Amino acid sequence: MIxxxxxFLVVFLPSAILALLIFPPRFRSLILLVxxxxxxxxxxxxxxxxxxxxxxxxxxxxxxxxSSKSELKRKAWLACSIxxxxxxxxxxxxxxxxxxxxxxxxxxxxxxxQIILPLGISFFxxxxxxxxxxxxxxxxxxxxxxxxxxxxxxMFPQLIAGPIVRYxxxxxxLKNPQDLRPRLEKGFNIFILGLGxxxxxxxxxxxxxxxxxxxxxxxxxxxxxxxxxxxxGFQLYFDFAGYSLMAIGxxxxxxxxxxxxxxxxxxxxSVSEFFRRWHMTLGDWFRSYLYIPLGGSRVSLKRLVANLxxxxxxTGLWHGADxxxxxxxxxxxxxxxxxxxxxxKINLPTxxxxxxxxxxxxxxxxxxxxxxxxxxxxxxxxxSWLSPLQVEGLLLRGGLGLLVLSIVFSGPWISTFFKGLPxxxxxxxxxLIFGLSVASLIHGSLxxxxxxxx
Amino acid sequence: xxxxxxxxxxxxxxxxxxxxxxxxxxxxLERRLxxxxxxxxxxxxxxxxxxxxxxxxxxxxxxxxxxxxKANTLKDTLLGRQIFDKVIVSxxxxxxxxxxxxxxxxxxxxFIKAFETKFNGVVxxxxxxxxxxxxxxxESSVLFSEDGYPALREWLLLNDKxxxxxxxxxxxxxxxxxxxxxxxxxxxxxxxxxxxxxxYCSEFSGxxxxxxxxxxxxxxxxxxxxxxxxxxxxxxKSYTGLHDLSACEGNNAYQGLLHGxxxxxxxxxxxxxGQSLLVIKDSHAHQLIPFLTPHYTNIDVVDLRHYNxxxxxxxxxxxxxxxxxxxxxxxxxxxxxxxxx
Numbered sequence: 001m002i003x004x005x006x007x008f009l010v011v012f013l014p015s016a017i018l019a020l021l022i023f024p025p026r027f028r029s030l031i032l033l034v035x036x037x038x039x040x041x042x043x044x045x046x047x048x049x050x051x052x053x054x055x056x057x058x059x060x061x062x063x064x065x066x067s068s069k070s071e072l073k074r075k076a077w078l079a080c081s082i083x084x085x086x087x088x089x090x091x092x093x094x095x096x097x098x099x100x101x102x103x104x105x106x107x108x109x110x111x112x113x114q115i116i117l118p119l120g121i122s123f124f125x126x127x128x129x130x131x132x133x134x135x136x137x138x139x140x141x142x143x144x145x146x147x148x149x150x151x152x153x154x155m156f157p158q159l160i161a162g163p164i165v166r167y168x169x170x171x172x173x174l175k176n177p178q179d180l181r182p183r184l185e186k187g188f189n190i191f192i193l194g195l196g197x198x199x200x201x202x203x204x205x206x207x208x209x210x211x212x213x214x215x216x217x218x219x220x221x222x223x224x225x226x227x228x229x230x231x232x233g234f235q236l237y238f239d240f241a242g243y244s245l246m247a248i249g250x251x252x253x254x255x256x257x258x259x260x261x262x263x264x265x266x267x268x269x270s271v272s273e274f275f276r277r278w279h280m281t282l283g284d285w286f287r288s289y290l291y292i293p294l295g296g297s298r299v300s301l302k303r304l305v306a307n308l309x310x311x312x313x314x315t316g317l318w319h320g321a322d323x324x325x326x327x328x329x330x331x332x333x334x335x336x337x338x339x340x341x342x343x344x345k346i347n348l349p350t351x352x353x354x355x356x357x358x359x360x361x362x363x364x365x366x367x368x369x370x371x372x373x374x375x376x377x378x379x380x381x382x383x384s385w386l387s388p389l390q391v392e393g394l395l396l397r398g399g400l401g402l403l404v405l406s407i408v409f410s411g412p413w414i415s416t417f418f419k420g421l422p423x424x425x426x427x428x429x430x431x432l433i434f435g436l437s438v439a440s441l442i443h444g445s446l447x448x449x450x451x452x453x454x
Numbered sequence: 455x456x457x458x459x460x461x462x463x464x465x466x467x468x469x470x471x472x473x474x475x476x477x478x479x480x481x482x483l484e485r486r487l488x489x490x491x492x493x494x495x496x497x498x499x500x501x502x503x504x505x506x507x508x509x510x511x512x513x514x515x516x517x518x519x520x521x522x523x524k525a526n527t528l529k530d531t532l533l534g535r536q537i538f539d540k541v542i543v544s545x546x547x548x549x550x551x552x553x554x555x556x557x558x559x560x561x562x563x564x565f566i567k568a569f570e571t572k573f574n575g576v577v578x579x580x581x582x583x584x585x586x587x588x589x590x591x592x593e594s595s596v597l598f599s600e601d602g603y604p605a606l607r608e609w610l611l612l613n614d615k616x617x618x619x620x621x622x623x624x625x626x627x628x629x630x631x632x633x634x635x636x637x638x639x640x641x642x643x644x645x646x647x648x649x650x651x652x653x654y655c656s657e658f659s660g661x662x663x664x665x666x667x668x669x670x671x672x673x674x675x676x677x678x679x680x681x682x683x684x685x686x687x688x689x690x691k692s693y694t695g696l697h698d699l700s701a702c703e704g705n706n707a708y709q710g711l712l713h714g715x716x717x718x719x720x721x722x723x724x725x726x727x728g729q730s731l732l733v734i735k736d737s738h739a740h741q742l743i744p745f746l747t748p749h750y751t752n753i754d755v756v757d758l759r760h761y762n763x764x765x766x767x768x769x770x771x772x773x774x775x776x777x778x779x780x781x782x783x784x785x786x787x788x789x790x791x792x793x794x795x
Contacts, residue, residue: 006512007505014465045500188458204533401534430457439526442513 001042002160003191003246004198006441012039013250017184020254025177029151032254036154040119043160047118050088055150057084058128059143062135066142074136081132085125092117097321120160122318126285128153131167133289140168148174157250161243163261163281170256178255187253189430194245196433197238199440201406205235208399221387225379227396229366234406236365237266240279259284266410269353270343271335271360282318286311301341308337324373328364335360464517471517478515483523488514562790566777569765569793575775576642580627580635580738581619582781622672623660625782626708626738629677636745643731643749643774650681650744655702676707681744687720688713696721696744711740717760721753732772734758734765734793738780750774758789765793 001008016035023031041048061081068074090098092115099112131152134140143149152174158165212220212228244261251258265277275283294307309330316329348356370376386392408414418426477490489510498504516522570577619631627635629652637647658676678697686693693713701710712719715737730752733739736759746753754772756765769775777793784790 001505005509006516007509010465010468010512011508014462042505185456185458188461189456192457200529200533204530405533427456431455431460434457434461436525436529439522439529442516442519442522443526 001039003243003250004195004437004441006438009438009441017180017253020180025179028177028255029145029148029174032155033147033151036151036156036159039156040154040159043119044116047116050092050118050121051124051154054085054088054124054128055146055153057081058132058153059146059149061132062142062149063144065132065135078132078136082129085129089121089125091115092121094317094321123162123164124153124159126164126282127166130164130285130289134166134168140171143167143171155251155256157254157256158247158258161240161247162279163244163247163258164285165251165256165258165281166285169259173256180253180255183255184253187249187251189249189426190252191246191249192430192434192437194242194247194249195437197242197245197409199242199437200433201402201409202235202237202239202242203440204402205231205238205399205406208395208402209235212395215387220379220383221392222379222383222385223392224387224395225366225383227392227399229362229369230403231399232369233362233365234403234410236368237262237278237410238406264410264412266358266361266407267354267412268357269350270339270357271332272339274357274361275332275336282315286315290314297340304340305337308340309333312336319368322372324367324370324376327373328367331364331367332360468517472515478519481514481520483520490515558788559785562784562787565790565793566784569777573769573775575777576639577777578635578639578642579779579781579784580742581631582625582785621658621660621674621676623663623674624658624708625662625780627741628674629679629741632679632741633745636742639742639776639778640745640749643746643776645749647745648748650679650747653678653680653697653699655699655707658707661706661708676702678707678711679741679744681747682724683747684722684724686713686722688716688718696747708737708740711737712743712755715757715760716755717757717762719755719757721747721755723747723751723753725749725751727751729774730754730772732756732768732775734775734777734779736779736783736787738783739778742778746776758792759787761792764795766795 001012003009012035016031019031019035020028037048037051040051058081061077061084064077065074065081068077095113096115099110102108103110103112131140131143135142143152152165152167152170155165209228209231212224212231215224241262248258248260259281261280263277263280265274268274268277291307291311294310295303296307297304299307312329312333313326314329315333316325316327319325319328367373367376370379418429421429478488479490480486481488489507491507492511493503493507495504498507513519566577569575619627621628633647633649640647655676655678657673659673678699680696683694683696686696696712698710698713701707704710721743725748729750731746731750731754733743733746733753733755735743735755735757739755743753743755754768779787
């Protein structure tokens with residue numbers, strides 16, 4: 001189930017709110033767990049057991065890590081958690097990619113497993129791994145209440161597409177459930193902003209991209225490719241940031257303060273800054289559990305470069321099991337390294353740094369969005385500048401208004417202006433956004449979700 | 455009142471609406487049947503059919519549904535959107551976008567060309583509104599360059615670009631362009647144009663508007679070419695006229711042309727010369743059939759999308775054969791393989 005659907009808005013969400021309001025706060029974890037499992041099974045009923053397995057694995061490992069006296073045993077239980085989670089991720093997400101790569105390299109013919117990726121597996125495995133590592137580091141206490149722990153792992157607002165919430169972020173709120181009523185309106189308003197971002201902007205951009213994507217190599221052009229990449233960059237942002245905002249809003253309604261996941265990344269003046277503002281919880285995860293354990297930046301130059309390349313290689317791979325995601329990660333990693341070592345020393349005007357950053361980022365989106373690396377290189381090398389169908393003007397005109405709106409809404413200006421409006425006017429705007437979003441959903445317009453399978 | 459309170463009120467009203475009102479079966483705005491029941495078995499849940507049917511049911515039975523849809527179109531208009539799936543909003547109205555040149559197109563052209571060669575048939579592709587709109591002609595047209603097809607395109611393009619040759623919300627030729635297309639087809643078959651009578655339906659909003667639900671659709675008049683016949687048989691039903699003109703009263707008058715799309719239609723005309731014609735067609739041919747009836751005694755009309763018999767087996771029954779389909783169908787229809795069986 002996705003948030004931007006009538007089933008969620010009309011059946012699921014009202015039922016969850018009603019249940020949480022009817023029962024006393026002490027039942028909140030249980031209610032959230034039941035609704036979360038239904039939410040997950042509704043999308044992928046066959047994979048509900050994977051979620052249950054993941055819950056039991058990390059619940060057991062957490063307790064065993066904490067209760068084990070010897071360091072060796074603690075390490076063994078930590079390894080069990082990490083191997084279990086990475087094993088799940090590896091099998092479901094990477095086994096096909098790996099088999100294909102081995103076949104290509106060694107000219108073998110291992111069967112390539114055709115596996116459907118369980119919803120949100122990249123998110124909940126990282127979340128549960130962070131819990132086990134934090135328990136091992138003694139940053140948090142192991143959760144002994146299975147219901148509370150299961151509610152944390154499976155919590156539906158952030159289950160499918162983040163933000164990646166660490167146990168330490170919500171452990172206090174999990175143990176001290178409050179009356180939800182004062183939080184409902186504010187949380188719902190945050191949810192509406194996310195819904196509007198997803199349904200009104202991201203979906204409209206997706207519709208503008210669709211006819212360009214339908215063109216074959218022979219009829220496409222570099223200009224069309226540039227237009228497509230521009231639309232896609234903003235679609236991805238509004239899609240993912242919108243979904244994160246919806247999650248944060250729902251979390252707030254149910255008594256949790258989830259971390260911010262996006263902070264206007266397109267105003268960044270460097271690639272490093274961009275990714276401090278884009279999918280912030282994933283960046284934070286890699287910094288805490290990979291980059292710093294590798295030595296971080298307090299190491300030799302050679303080691304620093306190696307650390308950054310490893311982090312960006314894995315960041316790329318996390319986004320998808322294909323060569324182009326690896327290249328995407330390494331391309332960005334390369335610029336982060338250049339910025340860290342040399343570029344930050346050069347004094348350039350802000351407008352130039354901003355433009356240059358956007359150029360690097362949008363080139364990366366062209367790789368990210370390509371059907372494959374070979375398709376990307378073919379378009380780069382073989383495509384002509386103008387399409388034989390002469391549709392560049394038509395397709396640019398079709399999305400120009402949206403593009404301008406996207407640029408305006410991707411910056412902080414609108415939200416700053418909006419916060420200055422009288423509360424009554426804000427309520428009207430929220431209601432209007434919600435109404436228009438519902439209207440779009442009822443119409444059954446194109447409603448893809450880009451991070452759904454990551 | 456806050457958005458959350460409106461939301462709560464909306465949910466309560468929706469529950470009352472769903473429980474107290476019978477489900478709406480048909481949407482006259484979109485011209486389609488609405489979802490009124492759930493697929494509800496364990497297997498349906500496993501296969502996501504239940505989930506899909508619940509989503510469709512909620513969308514289709516939403517309180518004030520048509521107002522929501524109009525609001526959505528208004529929003530799209532304000533956002534300046536021009537492209538909706540395969541439909542584009544242009545200065546000429548709504549038209550299908552002409553972009554695709556998939557493998558399907560190449561396969562379809564191969565089937566058509568082989569059929570044309572083997573049976574010495576006449577192939578006439580009805581121009582696609584999207585290609586005229588883009589002012590570009592698809593390279594597939596080269597295949598038909600020797601038979602004057604591009605000349606038709608040039609006639610349409612060069613006469614007056616401001617004049618649309620398509621309905622504002624439709625991808626079919628309108629009554630300006632139909633005689634041009636008909637004279638081209640008749641010339642290929644060796645006949646002179648005899649103009650049929652013309653009938654009239656007002657307030658035609660086109661066949662594409664249900665995809666887009668224009669906020670304030672431009673209404674055309676649908677001028678229907680008609681020609682007297684003895685009998686028209688579709689399955690067990692028999693008609694005395696080519697078209698169902700009562701469809702003028704409904705929202706989609708085009709559905710009345712040739713009584714809609716059917717796999718096999720037999721027409722007996724008043725022509726006594728005994729010539730017979732097989733027309734392999736889609737809806738683009740419906741306006742053109744009245745131009746053919748004065749020249750043949752029997753015309754059988756096959757729509758490959760609904761016909762599952764062998765074409766080759768019946769070919770000997772006809773003096774002439776005509777493939778009369780829309781250029782857009784050649785792009786993506788998956789039924790042209792039936793020409794080879």
